[in-house]
Amino acid sequence: MKIEFDKKDKNFPFVATSLLYLTELVLYLTGFISGTLFLNFLLLMSVLFLIFLFIIRKKRVEKRAFVFSAILSLLLLIYESPLILIDEKVYLVTSYSDPLELIKGANIYMLSVNVFQISGVENEQEVRDMFIYSQGVYDIIPGKNYMIYGSKNTAIFEYIGLYKSEFEKSFENVTAYLNTSNTEIDEFYSQDNSDGGSAGLAIVLSSFSKNGKLQNNVPIAVTGAISKTGEVKKVGGMKEKIQIANENDFSYMIVPKANLAEANEVKGTLNLPIEIIGVTDVDETIQLINDLNRVESNKI
Incomplete structure (x- = not known):
């Protein structure tokens, strides 16, 4: 029993460091403390461990746990340090973007939303004043700590090659499903200012139109990501995309089934x-488009 107690006692600095870090992280993510305070805590913890190690350097005590704890606190400080570069007053502004017909004559229009990240302002009213003469501004969303933290982590993982953006995944899924590519697809995915995978379904349908696998004479707004097997996946920005489709007088809009309830709620509101x-999935979408064409042709 004495040996077990000693082992726990030796591990206490490492366990305590981890628990303190997690506690502060939760407080930051839930908005109880700022990013600056979070980083200051990590800095203080690292400094205290280094000072303590300096004090006990010549004493005959077990130092391994304190060394590991100091290393851990320093690594955590380095990992979280990009937060200091991010303004804590951040707002996301969503606005209108023209529907894009990737293949001319396909009548398949992909929907996207412009998203601007605004920082360096004191309050939301300043952001509204910046866009007072702009058309098609849909929403101004205050940036939350958990959103900022998620963006920071994503940027780090992308930089070191551990994470692919949704835009990159979309290109891989589209080309894998089609088992080919074309000039229009390559040009679309070569854009530097695009994000997300919601164009995947529209690109696949447009490609089928180009090679003659799909005949469509009905202008249709389309949003939805796809998997490598052609499943249609849920996407974001549904409220804005529905408004864009409506403002461009589309009679029909195709969305992922997982977004349908949300989309109908927006439509009703x-x-x-x-x-x-x-x-x-893609096969169901093609059948749907064929049915819509028959319905529209019977109206003539």
């Missing part, structure tokens, strides 16, 4: 006439 249809 804004009282929009556009018909929104949910799909689960």
